[in-house]
Amino acid sequence: MQMSHERLKKAYRDMVTIRLFEERVQVEFTKGAIPGFVHLYAGQEASAVGVCLDLRPEDNIASTHRGHGHCIAKGCDINGMMAELFGRSTGLCGGKGGSMHIADMNVGMLGANGIVGGGPPLVVGAALTAKTLGTDNVAVCFTGDGGSNQGTTFEAMNMAVVLKVPAIFIFENNGYGEATGHSYAAGNTDIAGRAGGFGLPAVTVDGDNFFAVHAAASEAIARARAGGGPSVIEVSTVRFFGHHSGDAQLYRGKDEVARLREERDCLKVFRKSVTEAALLSADELNAIDAEVAQAVEDAVEAARAAPLPVAGDLLTDVYGTY
Amino acid sequence: MQMSHERLKKAYRDMVTIRLFEERVQVEFTKGAIPGFVHLYAGQEASAVGVCLDLRPEDNIASTHRGHGHCIAKGCDINGMMAELFGRSTGLCGGKGGSMHIADMNVGMLGANGIVGGGPPLVVGAALTAKTLGTDNVAVCFTGDGGSNQGTTFEAMNMAVVLKVPAIFIFENNGYGEATGHSYAAGNTDIAGRAGGFGLPAVTVDGDNFFAVHAAASEAIARARAGGGPSVIEVSTVRFFGHHSGDAQLYRGKDEVARLREERDCLKVFRKSVTEAALLSADELNAIDAEVAQAVEDAVEAARAAPLPVAGDLLTDVYGTY
Amino acid sequence: MALKTTRQAINEALAMEMRRDKRVVVIGEDVSGGAGTDGSRDAYGGVLGVTRGLLGEFGDSRVIDTPITESAIMGAAAGAAATGLRPVAELMFCDFLGVCFDQLLNQAAKFRYMFGGKVKTPLVVRTMIGAGRGAAAQHSQSLYQMFTAVPGLKVVVPSNAYDAKGLLIEAIRDDDPVIFCEHKLVYDLKSEVPDEAYRIPFGEANIVRDGEDVTIVALSRMVHFSAEAADVLAKEGIDCEIIDPRTTSPLDADTIAESVERTGRLVIVDESTPRCGVAGDIAAIIGERCFRDLKAPIRRVTAPHTPVPFSPVLEKLYIPDALRIAEAVRQTVAYAR
Amino acid sequence: MALKTTRQAINEALAMEMRRDKRVVVIGEDVSGGAGTDGSRDAYGGVLGVTRGLLGEFGDSRVIDTPITESAIMGAAAGAAATGLRPVAELMFCDFLGVCFDQLLNQAAKFRYMFGGKVKTPLVVRTMIGAGRGAAAQHSQSLYQMFTAVPGLKVVVPSNAYDAKGLLIEAIRDDDPVIFCEHKLVYDLKSEVPDEAYRIPFGEANIVRDGEDVTIVALSRMVHFSAEAADVLAKEGIDCEIIDPRTTSPLDADTIAESVERTGRLVIVDESTPRCGVAGDIAAIIGERCFRDLKAPIRRVTAPHTPVPFSPVLEKLYIPDALRIAEAVRQTVAYAR
Ligand SMILES: Cc1ncc(C[n+]2csc(CCOP(=O)(O)OP(=O)(O)O)c2C)c(N)n1
Ligand SMILES: Cc1ncc(C[n+]2csc(CCOP(=O)(O)OP(=O)(O)O)c2C)c(N)n1
Ligand SMILES: [Mg+2]
Ligand SMILES: [Mg+2]
Secondary structure, three states, X not given: OOOOHHHHHHHHHHHHHHHHHHHHHHHHHHHOOOOOOOOOOOOOHHHHHHHHOOOXXXXXXXXXXXXXXXXXXXXXXHHHHHHHHOXXXXXXXXXXOOHHXXXXXXXXXXXXXXXXXXXXXXXXXXXXXXXXXXOOOOEEEEEEOHHHHOHHHHXXXXXXXXXXXXXXXXXXXXXXXXXXXXXXXXXXXXXHHHHHOOOOOEEEXXXXXXXXXXXXXXXXXXXXXXXXXXXXXXXXXXXXOOOOOOOOOOOOOOOHHHHHHHHOOHHHHXXXXXXXXXXXXXXXXXXXXXXXXXXXXXXXXXXXXXXOOOHHHHHOOOOOXX | OOOOHHHHHHHHHHHHHHHHHHHHHHHHHHHOOOXXXXXXXXXXXXXXXXXXXOOOOOOEEEOOOOOHHHXXXXXXXXXXXXXXXXXXXXXXXXXXXXXXXXXXXXXXXXXXXXXXXXXXXXHHHHHHHHHHHOOOOOEEEEEEOHHHHOHHHXXXXXXXXXXXXXXXXXXXXXXXXXXXXXXXHOOOOOHHHHHHOOOOOEEEEEOOOHHHHHHHHHHHHXXXXXXXXOEEEEEEOOOOOOOOOOOOOOOOOOOHHHHHHHHOOHHHHXXXXXXXXXXXXXXXXXXXXXXXXXXXXXXXXXXXXXXXXXXXXXXXXXXXXX | OEEEEHHXXXXXXXXXXXXXXXXXXXXXXXXXXXXXXXOOOOOOOOOOOOOOOHHHHHOOOOEEEOOOOHHHHHHHHHHHHHHOOEEEEEEEEHHHHHHOHHHHHHHHHHHHHHOOOOOOOOOEEXXXXXXXXXXXXXXXXXXXXXXXXXXXXXXXXXXXHHHHHHHHHHHHHOOOOEEXXXXXXXXXXXXXXXXXXXXXXXXXXXXXXXOOOEEEEEOOOHHHHHHHHHHHHHHOOOOEEEEEOOEEEOOOHHHHHHHHHHHOOEEEEEOOOOOOOHHHHHHHHHHHHOOOOOOXXXXXXXXXXOOOOOOHHHHHHHOOOHHHHHHHHHHHHHOOO | OEEEEHHHHHHXXXXXXXXXXXXXXXXXXXXXXXXXXXXXXOOOOOOOOOOOOHHHHHOOOOEEEOOOOHHHHHHHHHHHHHOOOEEEEEEEEHHHHHHOHHHHHHHHHHHHHHOOOOOOOOOEEEEEEOOOOOOOOOOOOXXXXXXXXXXXXXXXXXXXXXXXXXXXXXXXXXXXXXXEEEEOOOOOOEEEEOOOOOOOOOOXXXXXXXXOOEEEEEOOOHHHHHHHHHHHHHHOOOOEEEEEOOEEEOOOHHHHHHHHHHHOOEEEEEOOOOOOOHXXXXXXXXXXXXXXXXXXXXXXXXXXXXXXXXXXXXXXXXXXXXXXXXXXXXXXXXXXX
């Protein structure tokens, strides 16, 4: 089924937003304006956006340390995100969470997560809520290739099958867990194949191709909404930056990143395919680029100007009552 | 290759020892002579003995809460075991461990384990020792069908493949984890199939048939010794008693246990096959039965008469130095 | 009012809350039992029968048996709590926290703070504690200090049936994650328990016995041993006040401090191990607050710094008992500055 | 002797012990890095470069990169230790104990006791602690209280390069499991470190500074903040003794008690959270032992009972600093019974 013009534009806008957001975060981080650690999502945009396009605000996602892309794709406000990264009280978590803990339950974003493998069990729970309360909501978990080896991830898949809950496990295989290659870290590098052994439908898709990701996600989401239970999608994708901002990336091949940016840029692939099929014009795309660039710029400006948390904030929000 | 007469007798003796030991423990437990909880191994003898027959004292095994059978098959002294169950200072752990923590490093028994999924990571370590020190020892882990769903178990299998260590994972599938059926608890009930997805050879064998278990174990052990890495064996087997001594077993089908004792008794199967093939005579087998019965009786007598730990024992053995 | 065991009281609290609020679900290993078997369902109702009968009334969509998969259980419960259910998850033995602690320590406990107050996690984790049944090193611990140490978790350690019911109802209605620690050897103890629902607020200690000479703070099963000791000591003319904090987080330090201001003497009885435990925690807090009032050093009666031994003769020595408590009280009372 | 950073000191200790004993192996995530990639090996040498260079000298059979699989890492290390190796396993951040605690709490720590003394587990777990780098709630904790609470584990919290080397060598030669807690913000601090191997025994506190008016016990990075505070206080005429316990288990209570017998005043500084923590533990022990000597209540300067906030302005308020320490000391000294 052909995607509507509006949806195509939304998909592109979300992907570009992620890209420009991340590139700008890299700049701000390098300048020292953003404290802590940031793990950039650039290169993987088609995954987050392809998966989230069919989700509704009531559907939940759980994310990883590399969460900005998932947040944006699920509808988090980039002003709130940028302010959070800057540690401001206007941030989505009031500056208490930072990059690794951005959450916004209003749009079903159950949190980035600093613990590899932390998210999959949580998503089984969000899916259980949907099943128990009889809604047709679904819950989606993003995990990396590295996280695919964590025990909690395996447990979550088995539990989801046993409880027949509408959970979808997305494995973003970018080939690395920090400085270690997936080909070393997984006894069987076929993540979807291994996951399929847990008794749920599991496919691998080309993460450079937004449409391929979206098609697989659509199918899994529809199945889950209809009571068909959990699924797995492995998205083969690439990481344009280091593990975190500032990573020297000695473990990468010579020119590897340059080559990937040339050959495996999901934005370029998208642009090419929609313009060639005359679904969106170059002008429309350029207009979106410009719009988004301005929005990211505005988010940085706003974050910079935003107030810092105050001393009293240290002790709030830890218990409802105590 | 035909098994030697001596080895056949040893196999039978070990199996009978387990059976009579467990039946006697059930009696003593019911009388109140054995404190705490005991999980009996009766019905699964061919698994422990079939797996351990080719192991050497330097090879290590890790066991479960249902560990008596593994201990006996690996060569633990039944006097030391019985005394341990009775909480005596002559027990293998000086009375400090009890049924769930019997260990004897002299025979490569790295411990029963009260934590489901506790053993598999440990065995990867024992196998790593062998690999690092360049011995050709192997390490074997026993886990149940229930334990096959625990995250630590999955992690251990992946790690064993990645490190290419001589670890062998035995899954004793007796159909139950406590009162829950394996058919409910595992999204994919084919344990070996699911494990195979981790990138190691995995087979299922008939646990009523000692020779089938032994053949599969032999192959896996030989492969591991030769540097061929880890394997998985799922043993389909049956549990003659409840989850623990005293379990009312309401979750079992009517007459289920009686039927299993009739149709799926690995001792009967063994007896039948060796006598029919004229490998061992009924007389030989009966003699072993009698011998073992006496040995178990002696173990109980000795345990009953053995001294209890003394107050000073409470504070010893916790640190080498402190 | 009727005499009920702690087991019954807990079961009743669960059933009443499940009736009242359809978002309350029970989830854990063998919380009913019998799933996927040829025999009967609800065959266990929890390994010690605490949740028996819930399956019949509420069905398997609200009384949820699971595989052996504690991380997924705790995580699913946390995720469900954050998205609209009010799960009561069971961690069969507290000793098993080691295979699932992350979902409590870094997930459930931290959501509210780390997400800037925007997420609530109304999760209850029921778990068994305690030695005394010969269950040895991995099934006998009392690890409430680990939970108490975690900001964001509330921790309940009921000593009797009445408290168990009121505190569990409170826990289920609370919007934060609560760890509810049930002592194996408290299950069969009886007390008067009203049939209707009632709540006992967290952070309100119970003064179990009034006294003037010395304050004993005791947790869970130790409340009963302390009462035994107090009976003995009364005959010797030593008048003990016994305080059961009921929750270690929040801790009602006020009630303890008020008592110590009067008695000038404090003995803390805790079945758990001594290092970084609740006994030391209370000693530090009260030692600071009541510095001027204390007439003797605060004594702690705890298990030794060892794992729990199996052999009953050793286990008995391991667990603080009335004799040791009485002796500690005597020494405290006899102490002359 | 030369000035070396703590990072160098730890690296040197590892290399020397690996040279000396071929049973010593290093295992963990990215302890070298670059496995299975097209780029260079030893690309990380640990996320903060502490183990860099070991791969080149000892090869990948002794410097073992792993998947992200902490339970398997800790368990494999424990199993290897029980069967003949002396592994130094890395738990990248102590915060990750939640995904692997069982292998320490119920396995490694309990082997010796529960197996009747017949198994030794010469395991070292190196792990990072500490806030101050904006790493937020799940990468900034100082969870040594959790380890200290476990009978069977020894716990080391070095504050400087010299101690780190001597204590790590001791840890590797020790036959019990040792948790070695390295503070992220201590890695770059320098001190004089001899080139040769030396051992610092566990349970021997270091008197960092002699003083007569008040005793400060401080752990890890807090030793340095306490020294800053002491400098300020010296100008006000307050003479601080600073004690660095170096190991929390075993704890050198004797040295602390001897000091408090002289000074009559104790302030404990601990970056971790307050409930069931090491500060309270020491306060309880010393409160009991030095009851007669204390001229003022024991004060604890700790983080608040909250997760670690991200925003640096809040994180700075979260971490105890020289100002707060000095203020606590002033109040302690000013206290009149
Ligand atoms: C339990 C746990 N172990 C280790 C880490 C450290 N760590 C953070 S991200 C990461 C790599 C994750 O790799 P992958 O899942 O492939 O995600 P990617 O970074 O490629 O997006 C590691 C090891 C962690 N945060 N949590
Ligand atoms: C981590 C953990 N979870 C739960 C338990 C409680 N428990 C003990 S044995 C058991 C069932 C194990 O089933 P299985 O692995 O099939 O072994 P079997 O009893 O059938 O031999 C359970 C749930 C435990 N001991 N440890
Ligand atoms: Mg990756
Ligand atoms: Mg089973």
